[in-house]
Amino acid sequence: MTSPIIITGVGKRIGYALAKHFLAQGQRVIGTYRSHYASIDELKSLGAILYQGDFYDDAQVQSLIDELTKLPQIRAIIHNASDWLADSSPYAPNEVLQRMMQVHVSVPYQLNLALEAQLRAGANGEIGASDVIHITDYVMEKGSQKHIAYAASKAALHNMTLSFAAKLAPEVKVNSIAPAMILFNAGDNTEYQQKTLAKALLPKEAGNREIIDLVEYLLNSRYVTGRSHNVDGGRHLK
Secondary structure, three states: OOOOEEEEEOOOOHHHHHHHHHHOOOEEEEEEOOOOOOHHHHHOOOOOEEOOOOOOOHHHHHHHHHHOOOOOOEEEEEEOOOOOOOOOOOHHHHHHHHHHHHHHHHHHHHHHHOOOHHHHHOOOOOOOOEEEEEEOOOOHHOOOOHHHHHHHHHHHHHHHHHHHHHOOOOOOOEEEEEEEEOOOOOOOHHHHHHHHOOOOOOOOOOHHHHHHHHHHHHHHOOOOOOOEEEEEEOOOHH
């Protein structure tokens, strides 16, 4: 039996697309989700093993860790679960920062440490390593005037990429992917879409395929670790 790929936040968008992609390949997928969508039922019907849980609840995080540590080996962990709280949200500033750090930093940190033995055991024989992939954000380098706590937490997640790459080598490769706008939401109007697309040198909706292809590249690489891979259409040059 193949070692599973763990993907956090599979309910929608990138996490959902990655889960469907790997399931279609016959890969074992273990996913987490916070809210129930029709996509969850679909993924279950395709064979995914899914755990519902709130990453803001320490007890639920520990329960997930207790279940995952029962696995003998793991092929990869893709830390995709995310939240996007603005600094102007109804929460007090200290709680905004705490929540962003909890879901984007604390949970990946705990999972990487708790599952170190399983990741080392799951090293792909041909490639010689297993993988951890952190989904960060291009704002980790640029910052954000309205989502300061969010941007700071994603920068911290990237920094953990460096630390875990050194700690887990050579059996585990650790990289991050820093996307900008990948996929519009159904309610995004034309004006918003045009304004967003104009921020990039490549003014187009990238789509989930860009991330899927990059994840596949990282999983199949024999010589890439400790790096951040930007998928932002050249926004940094505008």
